[in-house]
Amino acid sequence: MSFRPIFEAHPWEEVKAGIYAKTAADVEQALRAPKRTLEDFKALISPAAAPYLEQMAQLSQAATRKRFGNTVQLYVPLYLSNECQNICTYCGFSLDNKIRRRTLSSVEILQEAAVLKGWGYDHVLLVTGEANQTVGVDYLEQALRTLRPHFAHLSMEVQPLDQDEYERLIPEGLNTVLVYQETYHQEDYKKHHPKGKKSNFHYRLETPDRLGRAGIHKLGLGVLIGLEDWRTDSFYTALHLGYLERTYWQTKYSLSFPRLRPAEGMLPPKVEMSDRELVQLICAYRLLNEEVELSISTRESPAFRDHVVKLGITSISAGSKTNPGGYAVAPESLEQFEISDERSPAEIAAMLRRQGYEPVWKDWDNALMSFPSQ
């Protein structure tokens, strides 16, 4: 069993036409529905929903507050390596980019971690490119062992792995894995990922299934906005989420909606998404699913982040560096992409408090997963 047959039962052009055919009446029906379906979601992300943005925002805010209260979690990425065997047209770490490659040693990882701990972080997201020879499962296992005594919650955004590899890493304290499909448009996916293991669309598509079977606690999904029509891509994200929730019901889910940022040697985005449209998408996700976590990164601007945290967001990063060693070891090295919000974690925490939210630095404890289930 996997997501693949469900995915294949929804042809791209058909889905896209369905979204663009939605009318104001469909949107109004979706807004009234006590429990919303994927058809309602299509209406809410369609152009027809644009005039209903304020109403969507109010419903989204109320639903988020009921479920998550007046709190927002803080997390920070820790880039371990920029080595990569893939060519991705939009990424600064792409194999064909002539940049200095670096993979942090355990000592360097601890130096970086000390800075993050000093800022108050207890949740950290480990990020790498895809270089299985040097940054494979052995390396990741060592990194988790190095960091586990220092952080309450460890997440990972690295290359897709096999099920048995995830089963090896979870008992080392791996709580969450983020794996973004980038785009569900199969032909365009090939164009953007012409070389490397990442060019295998289906292996990536079935990664959440492997994670679910391995018993991961939390799984993050998303697409890279800018590669293809964001509405259609977001429909597949929602379809994927719904399938996963019903199949791997013990796993928690989160969604991200990264908009393409300028990066060294990359092509400009094919599709531009406006701020209004991103707010529409965030609210639509919330109206479809009241329990899913929604995350916003430093890709977005300060002004946008300050407003959007009130509309459905449940976790936010701050102070991020997207280059390995960026916090302490090699602050001048090249970043994966440019960040937009350079405010410190303390400034972000103060911004949240001013808006009536408690910044939550710790919402997990390693002691809760000393015995991995089955």
Place this chain on the structure above:
Amino acid sequence: MKTQPLRIADRVFTSRLFTGTGKFSSAALMEEALLASGSELVTVALKRVDVTNPEDDLLRHLSHPQFNLLPNTSGVRTAKEAVFAAQLAREALETNWLKLEIHPDPKYLLPDPIETLKAAEELVKLGFVVLPYVHADPVLCKRLEEVGVAAVMPLGAPIGSNKGLLTREFLEIIIDQSRVPVVVDAGLGAPSHAAAALEMGVDAVLVNTAIAVAGNPVAMAHAFRLAVEAGRLAYEARLAAPRAHAVASSPLTSFLD
């Protein structure tokens, strides 16, 4: 007018309103609201506190003599994980009281009855005062009582749903059968729900979301306090109606008059 105190294990509570500590917009506001609630038993998620830090923000705001801490195991998925987390909580927070919650389903946070019963049995043997969060399942509550839990905490409605006493019929059976205190945990969205629970004979209620997410959490905490007191007073005063048995006329036996 005072109501009867509530005894659970070795402790006596004047207040029958237990509270949670999540979802508040700040630890200071939480403290103020909990003080206004009059609550004497406050549940804290082990995952939210840094037990190695004596200056932990949440714990610092809970250090009042009237607040007894009730650590909870939110986040665990199995009995094994719960027992491990409970031991850590006991050591770190210096209490053997435990709100046992095992909800492997992170979407609706519904308790796993099988793992909960397994964990309860083991924790009681390890000397814990166990208050398990469970479905309003009368048989499960009896089974838990038999393994030695100090109280049962059936849900009124899905947690955080604010829907009130959706499980009323089953709660009535639990109250009727139970030899340990019954605490309705989860789903109470308004003071009137809490009052109704106490009126029907529930021993106490646990409220979090309805207070934390209210427009004015301090005022809402006070409102819940009054509602719980009123509900208990009404219960002790014996409600006049409705009655379970008909009393109006006796068509079958009036010929004997």
